[in-house]
Each structure stands twice: as C-alpha cells, then as structure tokens.
Amino acid sequence: MALIPDERVDVVVIGSGMGGMTAARLLAEFGGKRVLMLEQHYTPGGMTHEFTREGRYHFGTGVHYLTAGPGPILNYLTDGRVQFHRLPDDFDVLHFPGFEFAVPASEAAFRARLKARFPHEADAVDRFFAAARKAARGLTARNLVSSAAPAIRAAGLPVIELLYPDTFRTIADVAARHFRDPALRAIVSARWGLFGPPPATSSFGGHAMIALQAFMGGATHPVGGPKALGRAILDGLERFGVVVRPRQRVHEITVEAGRATGVGVEDRATGSRYRVSAPCIVSAVGARNTASLLGPDHGASWERELAKLPKEVATILLFVGLDRSPARLGLDGANHWFMPDIDDDQGISRPLGEGILFVSFSSMNNPSARWHTVEVMQFVDPAIFRPWLGTEQGARPEDYSALKAQVTTRLIDRLDRQWPGFRAGVAFAELATPLSFMTYQNSVDGAFYGLATSAARLRSPIARCRTDVKGLYLSGQDAWGPGIEAAPWGGIMAANAALSWRQAGRMWRAIRSPPAPADPSAPWRGHMRVSQVEPLTPSARRIRFEPLRGGELPFRFRAGQYVKLELPIAGDMVERAYSISSAPGERHFFEITVKREEHGLGSTFLHRELAAGEALRLNAPLGDFTLDLQRDLGSGHLLLIAGGVGITPIVSMLAAAAHAGHRGRITLLASFRSEAEILFAEEIGAFAKRLPGLDAAIFVTAPEAAWQGPRARIDREALRPHVRDVVRVHLCGPAAMMQATIGALTELGVPRDAIHTEAFVSSRSRTTRIETAQVIALAAAAAGIDDFRIRLRGGADFACRPGQTILAAANAAHVPFGQSCGEGACGRCRARVLSGPFVTDGQALFSAEEIAAGHVLACQTLPKGDLQIAAPGAPDDADQRSPDASPSRTARRP
Incomplete structure (x- = not known):
C-alpha cells in the first residue's frame, strides 16, 4: 500500500x-x-x-465467554450475523479449599443456592443482591455523567457518589458489611478476574455490574x-x-x-x-x-x-491443545475458578502456577471447533517479569524460557490433580506472559x-x-x-x-431499535450442524445440514441454488460451493451431494474428515441456476442434462416439479462413468411415478456387460430425439461434456439463450491460474512493464497489473462489471476479447465456436498485454449471444 x-x-x-x-x-x-x-x-x-x-x-x-445473548450493542455491530452457543446453566464453578460452589444462570437461583448453603444469612443474601442492583445502576450513572461536558461532570459526580456509595466502595468492604461467614464472602466476591484486581482494590460497582448482574442470565460463547x-x-x-x-x-x-x-x-x-x-x-x-x-x-x-x-493486574495464560474431548474427564463446558485461599487478596500473591486460576474450555462451547482447546489463566503482578523488559520476542534469555517451562508443567500437574487423566490428553501447550501481551497487544505492563x-x-x-x-x-x-x-x-x-x-x-x-426481521429468501451466513452423512456411491456422499438448535432453516432456497461452505483445511479456511440436492419444500434441513475428487481439497475434507455432529459456517442460498415452472416454462418442454455429480441441482428441480404437481413434458438425460457411480436412481424412479410427463434416460460411458441402458455419451445424436419443442434447457456437468453439449444443442437449433448452465470448478484450475499469474508478473517485471491497459469498447479504459484478472482490475478501477461467484462458474462476468494476448480458463460455459470468437470469463482471464474487450450489451457486441442469459453457479467444487 x-x-x-x-x-x-x-x-x-x-x-x-x-x-x-x-x-x-x-x-x-x-x-x-x-x-x-x-x-x-x-x-x-x-x-x-x-x-x-x-x-x-x-x-x-x-x-472466553460472554453474557447470555449478544445484546443490542453486539447485535448491532455484527449486524446480527454472529451466533452464540449457551454454556451450561451452572456456567462458573468455584473451587475453594475444602468446598465448591457452582454459579447458576439466574439471580433467583443464585440467591436460592446461597440461602440453602448459608441459611443463617438468608436475609442478608437478599439485601446484598438489592445493593448490587443499586450499585450497578450507580456505575452506569457515573459513566454517563463522566462522559458529559465538564460542567455537568463536575457537578454530577459528587451527587452520584452520595446517592450510590456502594458503587465506590471495594468488593471486600461491601461483602463484609453484609455477611459474617468468610465462605459466603468469598463466594460473592469471586470472579473479579472478569474485570480487574482482587476484592480489596476493585470497586463494588464494577463487580455488581459484571459478576452479579450481567451474567445472571447465563453465559454464551460465539459460534466460530x-x-x-x-x-x-x-x-x-x-x-x-x-x-x-x-x-x-x-x-x-x-x-x-x-x-x-x-x-x-x-x-x-x-x-x-x-x-x-x-x-x-x-x-x-x-x-x-x-x-x-x-x-x-x-x-x-x-x-x-x-x-x-x-497498578493493573496482569496474567499468564497457558494455551493447551488436547487430543481428546474434555467430556471424557466429566467436564461439560463450564468455566472453573481455582482459589487456593479463601481470601483472594492472599491467593493472588502466590507463586506462578500456584495462584488463582481461571480455566475455560472454549472448544466445548464452539460447535465449529474440530480440536479441543483449554485456556488456563493466572492473575499475576506484572513486576515479576520486569527482569526481561526490553528483550525481544524470540530472543529472550534462557532463564525466561526455563521459567515458562516450569510454570507450564506446574499448571498441567495442578489440573491433572483436579481431573486425573488431563495430562495424558495434552498434545500441545504454550505459555503467554505479560511480555506476550505487551508485544502483541501493546498492553501497558501486559495488563489487558x-x-x-x-x-x-x-x-x-x-x-x-x-x-x-x-x-x-x-x-x-x-x-x-x-x-x-x-x-x-x-x-x-x-x-x-x-x-x-x-x-x-x-x-x-x-x-x-430492534433488528429488522431477516428476509428468508436473502442469503444467510452462519453455522449449521452436520446431522447426517450418507454414502451414495463409492465416490459420492450425501451430507445433511440442520440449524444448530433445530427448528426451521433460517433461509428458503429454490431448486438449482447452491451453498458456499467454509472448510478448515491446512490451518486455514477454504471456501467451496456445492449444489443443494434436497427438495426446496423441506424446511428443517438441506442436503448437498459431494463426489470425492483425487486432488480436490474440499471434497477430500468432506469425505475423509467431516463427521456428523460437527458444524460448518456457510452462506446460502446463492445462485440463479433456477427454474420458475410457471414463468419460465408454462406448458413447454423442459430438457435437463447432467453429467456425473452435476445431477445434484437437477434432482432438486425434479423434486420441486413433483411437489408442484407439474404435468408438462420433462426430459432428463443423465450420464455417469459406471453403473456404480449412478446417483439418485431410486429418487428418479420415484419422480417418474409423480411426474406423468417425465422421460428419463441414464447413459453409462464405461458400463459392465450386464448394463441394459445407453452405452455412450450424450452427444448430438443422443440429443436429437429430445430437442423438439424445447423451451428451456438446464445443463450441468464437467467442462468437456458441457462444451460439447452446448455446441451440439446449438447445431440442433436450440436457441442459445434457452440453454442455462452451471460449471464445475477444479482446485487444480485455480492452482494453474495462480502459477500462470506469477509467470506473467515476472515476465512483465523483467520487461519493465508496470501495467497493461484494458479498453472496454464504448466504455472505460483502465489499468491491469500483470498477474491480475480482467475482473480484478475492473473492480480495482471501480469499473462496473457483471459478477457473482468470481470463480469461473456463474457466467456473469462473461466478455469477449476483441484484440490482445491473454490466457484463460473456465471455458466450460462456452461452445468451441464461442471460444474461437474470443468469449471469456473476466474472472478467469489473465491479460498478457493490452486488451480491447466487449461485455454483453456493448454496441459492438449486441449480436453476440452470452453463454448464459441468467447467472449460474458452481455445481460442485472438488
């Protein structure tokens, strides 16, 4: 930059x-x-x-955890796009010498539990919580007045302190004013680590606001x-x-x-x-x-x-990776606080690894987590680490590393004593100190x-x-x-x-203002749970997704649409798109069908690693490879053509037609390599009984001897009997099959704008494009070329950095350009190169004749010099039919 x-x-x-x-x-x-x-x-x-x-x-x-529900502020800032997983009702477990206490997710239950344990101070419990509510109001008043103009602040603050004295007292002071029992005082004073220093220093207003009010509706953790x-x-x-x-x-x-x-x-x-x-x-x-x-x-x-x-309190924080679920140790996702002394002001002074600990199990409260993690925090005096101030991360003295190793062992041993078997599950451990927070967060003395x-x-x-x-x-x-x-x-x-x-x-x-109700037809982004994984063929499996908490889907999809999944691959998130194969009338789940590709990152993960119960983040529904039976078809003839797993959006269309009671003529031509790879044979048979106008033919290109159906590809001769009176064609399959089929259909007289397509995008194609871009960039640099020029006939002239696609350059120059998927599947960024050198991929949406005429996808095309191009609708290109009048999508991403 x-x-x-x-x-x-x-x-x-x-x-x-x-x-x-x-x-x-x-x-x-x-x-x-x-x-x-x-x-x-x-x-x-x-x-x-x-x-x-x-x-x-x-x-x-x-x-580590948040209050129950996002609240209006977080909901507003995130535009309602973050989901939250609720912790157990007993979300904080306090461990004191000789006894434990679990904090429940409501003030009424908290008070009842305290009264049952300390019946001799039952009335004091009610008075204490009433004081906490008032002190929390006092803190809000103080913050609002402090934010006002100087004159209001000067006059208002003394009044606030007069009206709300407990807000300004310490936690220890207020607890002592209400209770005689030291154990009761310890319980109501605990969890100060949520916001700052121990009870003898922290104001009761902050403790009341956070520990005794904000979390009394329970606790949550952000999904993802x-x-x-x-x-x-x-x-x-x-x-x-x-x-x-x-x-x-x-x-x-x-x-x-x-x-x-x-x-x-x-x-x-x-x-x-x-x-x-x-x-x-x-x-x-x-x-x-x-x-x-x-x-x-x-x-x-x-x-x-x-x-x-x-001065502020700092922390050491141990990050632990486990090779097994903490549930095997009897843990349920609640947080655990360990106080070695009943007086927290003494406990914080204990040596490293032996003081007050906060232990959270974030992975148990994050449905999208695939590996379990634990965070162990001890509150410490940052002065302990002053001997190493001024040393640089990665080059600190050996005694610093030795101390970290000793404390790590001490903390793991301590947790293993609490939960026998904990140490055996530790696969990774790394300790952060106040110096770490100073380096990464620029925190003063590491106090965040x-x-x-x-x-x-x-x-x-x-x-x-x-x-x-x-x-x-x-x-x-x-x-x-x-x-x-x-x-x-x-x-x-x-x-x-x-x-x-x-x-x-x-x-x-x-x-x-309350958030506006979500439009169920608009794309939705969030996490959903995998509820079922079902093998369909040796290389294809059907995966079902349901809402995290059950109930209806947060969106409605149309037959032919797709979903983008975020997949955790090699420590990063990789986005892949897959057609929805289930019926659009189903409101409680949706399904995709994925074929395992030899070099496919996405399909390999979904086949080898994904299991029922896991959650993935997704964006759906997307794409316009859809069909409105009444508007687009009426009583006309619909031709559906699929190659391999390209059947997935097609079978959803058949389900929609069956649900609507469609009685018009539909022809399905589906091609598979072998009998074992045939998908949805039973479903197609069932649709034939519900759709009186359905004529289905299955082609197998490498059949066994016993195969009774067609033994060839879907070529021009196979298409010829089915194109008469065709009003609309939907075509989905591999690149070579689609190119040949588009050419054959146009030769047989099917109007080009009646052919609607979607393509497969291979991860190998993406890798090849990246490598080609690097070659072009290096060659341009060697020639002293900073930019290529792209001239859009009848429009803008803009720069293209060598190695950039036409679409990326247009977007960088703020030149309007049709686009959707950006990955060579939808066809929205189609253009025609009139002159100039280039390399391109993603030509499955064009026939051989269109490719020869210079038709390209802007998102897949890398200029090698200055170009002149035309986009659909430009005056010089008005007679050139686009490869697809409506946007389409990635049927399957290997």
Whole structure:
C-alpha cells in the first residue's frame, strides 16, 4: 500500500479493539466521516483475534465467554450475523479449599443456592443482591455523567457518589458489611478476574455490574470462535468505508493550541514515517498509552493523574491443545475458578502456577471447533517479569524460557490433580506472559483490562471519553469499563461526544431499535450442524445440514441454488460451493451431494474428515441456476442434462416439479462413468411415478456387460430425439461434456439463450491460474512493464497489473462489471476479447465456436498485454449471444 506523506481524513481511530471498531463504525455511519483506523498488530480486531498452532488448535486471546445473548450493542455491530452457543446453566464453578460452589444462570437461583448453603444469612443474601442492583445502576450513572461536558461532570459526580456509595466502595468492604461467614464472602466476591484486581482494590460497582448482574442470565460463547465477532464487525466497517490499516504504530498525537490535529505514524512493515491530519482523534489504546503519545505540555498532567491510580493486574495464560474431548474427564463446558485461599487478596500473591486460576474450555462451547482447546489463566503482578523488559520476542534469555517451562508443567500437574487423566490428553501447550501481551497487544505492563477498576478510577478525570484536549476522545475499556462487552460502550460514548446532536440522536435510535426481521429468501451466513452423512456411491456422499438448535432453516432456497461452505483445511479456511440436492419444500434441513475428487481439497475434507455432529459456517442460498415452472416454462418442454455429480441441482428441480404437481413434458438425460457411480436412481424412479410427463434416460460411458441402458455419451445424436419443442434447457456437468453439449444443442437449433448452465470448478484450475499469474508478473517485471491497459469498447479504459484478472482490475478501477461467484462458474462476468494476448480458463460455459470468437470469463482471464474487450450489451457486441442469459453457479467444487 502506498502511503501518502501528509494524509488528511476526518477521523483517526488509534487501535482496532472493540472500542475502536465501535467508534469507527458509528462515526462513519452516522457522521458520514472518512475514518482511518490504525492498528499496530498485523491482524485487526483487538482481543477478538485468534491464533492457530499446529494447523489445528485455534485459541482466542481475550474472549472466553460472554453474557447470555449478544445484546443490542453486539447485535448491532455484527449486524446480527454472529451466533452464540449457551454454556451450561451452572456456567462458573468455584473451587475453594475444602468446598465448591457452582454459579447458576439466574439471580433467583443464585440467591436460592446461597440461602440453602448459608441459611443463617438468608436475609442478608437478599439485601446484598438489592445493593448490587443499586450499585450497578450507580456505575452506569457515573459513566454517563463522566462522559458529559465538564460542567455537568463536575457537578454530577459528587451527587452520584452520595446517592450510590456502594458503587465506590471495594468488593471486600461491601461483602463484609453484609455477611459474617468468610465462605459466603468469598463466594460473592469471586470472579473479579472478569474485570480487574482482587476484592480489596476493585470497586463494588464494577463487580455488581459484571459478576452479579450481567451474567445472571447465563453465559454464551460465539459460534466460530472470537474471530467471528471481529470478522463481522470489520465487515461492517468496510461497508461504511472505514479504512483499516494494520502494522501501523502511532508514535505521536499532535496538539496545536489545545486541539488535536493529527497523528504521527510509523509503518512497521517498512519503517517509514508519515503524518495523518484529522480534526478528530479517537484513542482506543487505553489512557496510559494515550498519555505517552501526547507531548509534555499535555502528557505530563495525564501522567500525574494516572500515577494516583493503582497498578493493573496482569496474567499468564497457558494455551493447551488436547487430543481428546474434555467430556471424557466429566467436564461439560463450564468455566472453573481455582482459589487456593479463601481470601483472594492472599491467593493472588502466590507463586506462578500456584495462584488463582481461571480455566475455560472454549472448544466445548464452539460447535465449529474440530480440536479441543483449554485456556488456563493466572492473575499475576506484572513486576515479576520486569527482569526481561526490553528483550525481544524470540530472543529472550534462557532463564525466561526455563521459567515458562516450569510454570507450564506446574499448571498441567495442578489440573491433572483436579481431573486425573488431563495430562495424558495434552498434545500441545504454550505459555503467554505479560511480555506476550505487551508485544502483541501493546498492553501497558501486559495488563489487558486497562485501568484498574478501583474507586480512584471512578473519581479520576482521566477515565472518561472526553479529554482536556479538544478533538481527542478516549474509547474502549478506559472510557467505560473493562471487558469485551463494556469496551463498545466506550466507543459509543466517544462517538456520542464527537457527533452533532442530530447525528447522535440517529445513532441512539438505530442502536435501540430492534433488528429488522431477516428476509428468508436473502442469503444467510452462519453455522449449521452436520446431522447426517450418507454414502451414495463409492465416490459420492450425501451430507445433511440442520440449524444448530433445530427448528426451521433460517433461509428458503429454490431448486438449482447452491451453498458456499467454509472448510478448515491446512490451518486455514477454504471456501467451496456445492449444489443443494434436497427438495426446496423441506424446511428443517438441506442436503448437498459431494463426489470425492483425487486432488480436490474440499471434497477430500468432506469425505475423509467431516463427521456428523460437527458444524460448518456457510452462506446460502446463492445462485440463479433456477427454474420458475410457471414463468419460465408454462406448458413447454423442459430438457435437463447432467453429467456425473452435476445431477445434484437437477434432482432438486425434479423434486420441486413433483411437489408442484407439474404435468408438462420433462426430459432428463443423465450420464455417469459406471453403473456404480449412478446417483439418485431410486429418487428418479420415484419422480417418474409423480411426474406423468417425465422421460428419463441414464447413459453409462464405461458400463459392465450386464448394463441394459445407453452405452455412450450424450452427444448430438443422443440429443436429437429430445430437442423438439424445447423451451428451456438446464445443463450441468464437467467442462468437456458441457462444451460439447452446448455446441451440439446449438447445431440442433436450440436457441442459445434457452440453454442455462452451471460449471464445475477444479482446485487444480485455480492452482494453474495462480502459477500462470506469477509467470506473467515476472515476465512483465523483467520487461519493465508496470501495467497493461484494458479498453472496454464504448466504455472505460483502465489499468491491469500483470498477474491480475480482467475482473480484478475492473473492480480495482471501480469499473462496473457483471459478477457473482468470481470463480469461473456463474457466467456473469462473461466478455469477449476483441484484440490482445491473454490466457484463460473456465471455458466450460462456452461452445468451441464461442471460444474461437474470443468469449471469456473476466474472472478467469489473465491479460498478457493490452486488451480491447466487449461485455454483453456493448454496441459492438449486441449480436453476440452470452453463454448464459441468467447467472449460474458452481455445481460442485472438488
């Protein structure tokens, strides 16, 4: 990416965590601002980031569980595109010396369980939870008043503290005021690790809001892992034009005459520096980091205020990959907290590996996880790791590595004592320390919760969205509160302060409005569970998908449409498209039928690795290789032609026709290599009984001696008896078969625009195209050529980088071009090369004559020099029939 020496935008957002992404989205959407987001890490998304080890273990860095349901804020930011899996009702299990306590998913059940265990303090339990509800309201009031203008803040905060004193007291203080039993105090004070330091330091308001209120509806985990949150939010940012630039470290916030005017930035990839000017700066990297970016005139006052606050607690975090399910140890996905002392303020001071632990089993709560993982967190004083400050990742002293190895062993041994057999299942383990969080998250001393949740923080003039520098706003945890669900509120308040009152009003109305009902006919993206895998032939299997929680499908599909699956292959996600083969009238499941291809990544995974019970992310329904019996056919003759697994969308069409009681003439010609490979023979026989006009013929190209049917390919002579009075043809199969069939049909007088096609796309074709692109790029570079020129007759003239496809170049130049799948299957990007050298693939949608005339798919065509092209509808190409009047799709992806 070429960086402009002195760039100008409306808003710069520093950091791409939840608070930064929220502010960027709202300022772009409701303020119409040009927003640039700068992220020092190579991956945006903050603590929604995941990393992978050994190509199979996926670990979240900060999201272990969320409150029940996404809530209006997360639902808005993700556009309702993230699904959530509910943890067990007893979602947090507390382990103290000599006793355990399971926290249930409702306040009423929590109170009842405490009363049953401590009947002598039953009345105090009710009073305590009433105080917690009031303290949580007090924290909200404090945060809102702190976000207001200075005069309101100065007058309002003392009143808030007077009205809600428990909000500003410590957890330990409030617990002691209500209860005499030390065990009861320990239970209600536990789980402070959700937000900050232990009970003697943390304010009760934060504890009440998070541990005693927010989670009282239960807990959830995002399906697809934490990255599903970040990905959905980043997609929204892209839609509103936010530019997200990773590997950019902001080293300065410039202030002129008391107003923020821009930022100085270092491109970490190249080491170059540049400046971005903007009248609005939103810092989502925490108050301490922000103070370090301000010059001495403003930073010094910030540092004095920050010095008054207690230091934050950091963590070590052990990432464990298992070769077996934790369910074999009796675990059910609940989180476990281990307190070695009944007094948490003593427990946190214990040695590494022996202190307070939080253990989560994220993979058990993520239906899409294929390998099991465990995260083990101990809360520590970051001062322990000061001897290694200044050392670089990957080059730290041996004593640091030795310490990590010792602590790893100590933690695994400790969990093995709790759950015998745990150690035997450990296949991978890696320990992160506060230095790791400093490296990857730029956390001050490795504390990723931001400013400590103390009473001093609540009174501080720093912990708020508005700052004493005009045009500079804080977002994220330090502007509202700690945690993945509180940080967006910091972004909301920063946007609220930066927007005009009219813009802010629109923002609040949008956030509070219930989401619009989903259009069941629109494409839906999310996870579904594989409920059945059924072998049909030696090389083909049928796979059934159902909603994660059962019930009806979240979308409705038409016969001939397809689904795109995201498949976890070789540590990455690979998208592949497959036709839906089931009847469109079925509302509770859909099915695909996949043939195993020798070199096919997708089909190999689906045949060798996928099992019932697993969940995959998908996008459906897609494609226009569809048929409206009344509109498109009426009483006319329909000809359906399939080669091999190309029968999959065709059989769905037959099911739709049977369901509609269609009585018109339908001819089915299906070709297979051998008798053993014939698909849906029973279904076709059943359709013949329900469709009086159906005439079906099965062709076998390499039959056994006993085969009684046609023993040839579907060539022109085989087609000749069936083309009379044909109104519409649907054709699906391998490339060579489709090319020959299109040519034969046109020779037999079938109008070209009556032939509707869909093609197979091979992963080998994609690999060949990538290799060819590299050859073209190297040859152009050797010749000193930076760009080819593409001239669209009657339209634009645009540049094409050597190795780019025509479609990619058109999109980069913002030249309108028909497109859908982008992979050589649908035919929407068809074009005709009038002059110039090129190489192309994906010609299954054209006859030999059309190929000779220069017809290509823009997404599959690589220029080797300057080109002149025409797209359908261009004046010079009006007499050239397109290969398919309607878009089609990938029938099967090997």
